[in-house]
Amino acid sequence: MRIQHLLLPVSDPGSVARYFSTVLELDTDADQVRIGWSTLQLEPAGDRPVGGVHLAFTVPHNRFVAATAWLDARAQRQRDAEGREHFDFGGSWDAESIYFTGPDGLILELIARRRLPASARTGIFHGSEMTCISEVGLPALSVEAMQAQVEATLGLAPFSTPTPHFAPMGDDEGLLIIVDATRRWFPEQRALPNADGIQVHLGGITPGATLGDAALGWQLRSE
Template sequence: MRIHSLQLPVSNVARVGRYFAEVLQLPVRDDAVRIGWTTLQLRPAGDDPVGGVHLAFNVPADRFEAATAWLLARTPLQRTAEGETLFTFGGRWESESIYFDGPDGLILELIGRRRLPASGRVGQFHGSELTCVSEVGLPTADVAASSARAQATFGLDPLSPPVPHFAALGDDEGVLIVVDATRRWFPEQRVLPNARGIAVTLANVTAGQLGDPAQGWHLRAPAAA
């Protein structure tokens, strides 16, 4: 699965765009941020709340150490109560992650997935090496029901075994993180999830549409041309 585009409500389009351009070194044109094969479309939030939105960006696993050093020079990392900032996940994940705050209270993540192809690059990391938005957090009142609908609609498989408050659907290129709306985001566990006004266009899945009116998010996958 790929996240082809994602519409993100923001408090100030120009200010948030500058963050992605200056801090993360991503190409920004007007209200569109390009992250590999994903377009992040910024729009005025209006009545939609901001804060609590989770997005992850894929980094080639062989560049994860360089990416960590690059990010540390630009912004602080989130940490657990014990002070941990680097998280290694085994099983179906086979990945390493670091988390950081973005504008408007975004919960952002760099993740290196070891099953994906290596970059082969060396030297200082640059934001242009981020390959995509690979995760979006989707809060819901019923994780099992929302996950079942997403699997049936888009033909997705779980990336890892689901638990009552968390399900990851998709593959290494793109994952829907379906979470209980009362579960605070890892690792600092201080912010509740929010995705109101977020609209995601998926690729490489079965065509269909799915939304959560109570939480205000919507997914669509157009039919292949």
């Protein structure tokens, strides 16, 4: 599954676009940010809340050390309660990642998945090497019920064993992170999840399916 287009409400599209352009070195055009095969479109949030949105971006696994040094020069990493700021995930994840805070309190992540292709690039990392939006966090009042809807409507299976509070749905190329609306985001455990106004267009699955959570304000569509 691929996250092809993601509409994100923000407090100030211009300033958020500048962050992605100048800090993360991504190609921007007005309110749109290109991240590999994904497009992040910014729109004014209006009365919608901002903050508590989680997005992850994929970097090639053989460029993760360079990407970490690159990020450390321009942002402060988030840490968990034990002070860790680098996370290695085994099992079905087979990945490593680092987290940082973006504008509007975005919980952002660089993740390297070892099963995805390596890069031919060497030397200093550049933001243009990010290959896609890898994950989007989607809160749910019942994770189990939303997991069942995602499976039935979109045909996506759990990526790892789901729990009552957390169900990643999809594959290495793209994941919907279904989380309990009362579960605070890893690693800092400060912000509650928010996806109000987020609209996601998905590729690589059966087209024409739609799914959303009217109470929490997010929508999915497959193309």
